[in-house]
Amino acid sequence: xxxxxxxxxxxxxxxxxxLASLAGVLFGLFVGAIPGLTISLGMVLLLPVTYTMNPIxxxxxxxxxxxxxxTGGSISAILLNIPGTPSASATAIAGHQMTRRGExxxxxxxxxxxxxxxxxxxxxxxxxxxxxxxxAALKFGEVELAALVFLGLTLICxxxxxxxxxxxISGVLGLMITTIGLDPIVARPxxxxxxxxxxxxINFLPVMIxxxxxxQILNGLVMRTEEIPRYEGKISNxxxxxxxVFAHLRYKIVAALIGTGVGAIPGAGGPIAVxxxxxMARRMTPKKDREAYDNGNEIGVAAPEAANNGINxxxxxxxxxxxxxxxxxxxILLGALMIQGLTPGPLLFRSNPVFVYSVFWAxxxxxxxxxxxxxxxxKVWVAVLQIPRWVxxxxxxxxxxxxxxxxxxxxxxxxxxxxxxxxxxLMIRYGFPVVPMLLAIxxxxxxxxxxxxxxxxxxxxxxxFLRHPISLVFVVxxxxxxxxxxIRSMLKKKEGT
Amino acid sequence: MKANREKIVIGAVLLAISxxxxxxxxxxxxxxxxxxxxxxxxxxxxxxxxAILSLLLIGSGIWGxxxxxxxxxxxxxxxxxxxxLFAIFVAYIYLIDAVGFLIVTPFVVFAMMLLGGARQYxxxxxxxxxxxxxxxxLFRYVFVVSITGIAFT
Numbered sequence: 001x002x003x004x005x006x007x008x009x010x011x012x013x014x015x016x017x018x019l020a021s022l023a024g025v026l027f028g029l030f031v032g033a034i035p036g037l038t039i040s041l042g043m044v045l046l047l048p049v050t051y052t053m054n055p056i057x058x059x060x061x062x063x064x065x066x067x068x069x070x071t072g073g074s075i076s077a078i079l080l081n082i083p084g085t086p087s088a089s090a091t092a093i094a095g096h097q098m099t100r101r102g103e104x105x106x107x108x109x110x111x112x113x114x115x116x117x118x119x120x121x122x123x124x125x126x127x128x129x130x131x132x133x134x135x136a137a138l139k140f141g142e143v144e145l146a147a148l149v150f151l152g153l154t155l156i157c158x159x160x161x162x163x164x165x166x167x168x169i170s171g172v173l174g175l176m177i178t179t180i181g182l183d184p185i186v187a188r189p190x191x192x193x194x195x196x197x198x199x200x201x202i203n204f205l206p207v208m209i210x211x212x213x214x215x216q217i218l219n220g221l222v223m224r225t226e227e228i229p230r231y232e233g234k235i236s237n238x239x240x241x242x243x244x245v246f247a248h249l250r251y252k253i254v255a256a257l258i259g260t261g262v263g264a265i266p267g268a269g270g271p272i273a274v275x276x277x278x279x280m281a282r283r284m285t286p287k288k289d290r291e292a293y294d295n296g297n298e299i300g301v302a303a304p305e306a307a308n309n310g311i312n313x314x315x316x317x318x319x320x321x322x323x324x325x326x327x328x329x330x331x332i333l334l335g336a337l338m339i340q341g342l343t344p345g346p347l348l349f350r351s352n353p354v355f356v357y358s359v360f361w362a363x364x365x366x367x368x369x370x371x372x373x374x375x376x377x378x379k380v381w382v383a384v385l386q387i388p389r390w391v392x393x394x395x396x397x398x399x400x401x402x403x404x405x406x407x408x409x410x411x412x413x414x415x416x417x418x419x420x421x422x423x424x425x426l427m428i429r430y431g432f433p434v435v436p437m438l439l440a441i442x443x444x445x446x447x448x449x450x451x452x453x454x455x456x457x458x459x460x461x462x463x464x465f466l467r468h469p470i471s472l473v474f475v476v477x478x479x480x481x482x483x484x485x486x487i488r489s490m491l492k493k494k495e496g497t
Numbered sequence: 498m499k500a501n502r503e504k505i506v507i508g509a510v511l512l513a514i515s516x517x518x519x520x521x522x523x524x525x526x527x528x529x530x531x532x533x534x535x536x537x538x539x540x541x542x543x544x545x546x547x548a549i550l551s552l553l554l555i556g557s558g559i560w561g562x563x564x565x566x567x568x569x570x571x572x573x574x575x576x577x578x579x580x581x582l583f584a585i586f587v588a589y590i591y592l593i594d595a596v597g598f599l600i601v602t603p604f605v606v607f608a609m610m611l612l613g614g615a616r617q618y619x620x621x622x623x624x625x626x627x628x629x630x631x632x633x634x635l636f637r638y639v640f641v642v643s644i645t646g647i648a649f650t
Contacts, residue, residue, distance in 0.1 A: 165554055166554075218579060221612050223578075393613060394610055397586070402642065411590050456534060
């Protein structure tokens with residue numbers, strides 16, 4: 001184990017991989033800081049680029065972006081009261097109040113150092129827990145794997161969605177899309193209409209880029225849904241705040257624990273973790289200091305930011321150990337690994353332990369880069385907030401077209417991107433979430449092969465999913481996730497009458 | 498009221514998709530290996546699920562609570578802008594191969610900036626050219642993607 005870890009460390013510390021990590025950090029700060037641009041968008045834009053990279057360079061780039069994007073979202077949250085990412089929503093509450101009192105530098109420094117703490121904490125949990133989960137998952141057969149993917153899909157489709165029916169419809173449509181192409185068991189074509197381009201199915205990368213990027217471009221250029229105010233103040237030296245990494249330790253530990261735990265649950269989402277952490281920190285604050293907390297103080301920034309980056313490591317646990325992405329970002333990471341021919345899951349820990357350790361080291365390197373780079377270059381990111389949408393969005397558009405073309409040197413993929421872009425725009429407009437569709441497209445092929453192989457071995461008996469204990473547990477949890485919103489709303493109606 | 502009407506219409510469209518998908522599934526080749534589920538098994542599962550969910554959506558539109566503003570009405574500018582943006586994308590995809598990335602991209606970037614409400618034409622021109630060259634160099638020489646710089650050279 002130690003030799004794999006050492007080999008991985010030497011691999012991550014090469015100049016090329018350090019540069020990739022730094023590039024990911026800078027790009028992540030950029031997309032995280034600017035409201036309207038998301039971490040998912042940044043990752044899908046970089047995905048085609050990772051085709052030409054080796055796996056460690058690719059993961060260094062994307063993890064750098066993942067960690068820094070979460071941190072970058074706090075910059076506009078604190079300065080403009082507009083979160084750059086949904087997970088920075090709670091930071092805006094205390095952070096912007098500090099800015100109004102002239103304490104912007106302190107708030108920003110607290111946010112960055114707390115994010116670093118959260119990332120480190122979640123990395124420690126990831127390193128400790130992931131091998132244990134992977135070892136347990138090695139005992140899974142086809143039946144357990146089918147039930148696990150079913151659980152992942154139902155959690156994403158039903159948990160945390162405003163309308164469960166719409167979430168499920170989005171997921172089912174995604175699953176239907178995965179049936180286009182060659183059947184995974186008997187390799188006969190389905191729904192290809194004789195077209196060569198459809199033989200290999202719909203590539204998930206143009207779908208991802210279309211679903212995430214095009215609606216944002218449309219909203220920014222055509223709908224112009226929001227105007228971003230300018231920040232006119234000055235920022236004093238933020239770097240001195242680095243000594244505050246371990247300040248307010250008990251609040252940060254609890255918050256990071258919340259972030260890591262929530263991040264590990266598929267479908268739970270960043271905003272849940274950060275608001276839970278904000279609320280928990282308030283409860284932990286002595287009564288005499290509550291007023292200061294409510295008026296915006298360091299703890300009100302530190303807690304949600306520690307939770308925010310605690311999500312990073314937590315979300316990687318189910319993705320790396322089980323191959324189940326819990327959110328769009330880890331779904332994109334999963335896609336990036338599949339591009340490299342790596343299949344996340346328990347077998348990855350056995351067949352490629354050096355790569356697994358590389359992920360851990362790349363995470364640590366990314367977190368360290370984020371801390372120092374953000375604190376040293378804070379004034380740059382404040383200036384970046386002023387870049388107008390009409391400059392950024394056309395550039396993103398060109399990236400999308402060239403990026404999707406570069407996947408297979410084919411404009412067919414660019415056409416697919418545009419189709420799903422329009423579909424994504426319509427879905428968002430009418431209240432259908434796009435994340436379930438995306439995750440269904442990523443997990444659908446595995447779901448079909450595991451399910452059909454399970455039924456083949458049981459000679460078509462569906463009760464096989466209930467006879468295996470682990471599978472039964474997964475199915476029960478999935479049913480509970482379906483029924484609990486219905487039961488909750490029935491109870492609410494009863495209380496109201 | 499409007500939200501309920503939307504649910505009924507969208508539910509009907511999804512039901513139609515489910516019927517079409519079911520028709521295509523029914524015409525898939527039947528299984529030819531013993532003791533295996535055919536390649537139509539999962540498509541049927543998804544089709545039935547979609548049909549049920551569509552009916553649920555239609556039902557919630559008919560019998561659900563009234564109220565809800567539904568999706569915001571799009572004005573003429575927004576609908577026109579959407580068409581123009583997609584037309585720009587389609588034309589761009591066609592013209593990159595026919596004319597070359599370096600020639601067509603500055604015009605596309607300029608057009609999108611115009612669509613986004615920018616009116617500082619000199620600044621827009623300079624940005625368009627700089628962005629084009631930067632992206633070309635990045636993809637062509639750093640990421641080694643073979644895009645045609647200038648066609649017919």
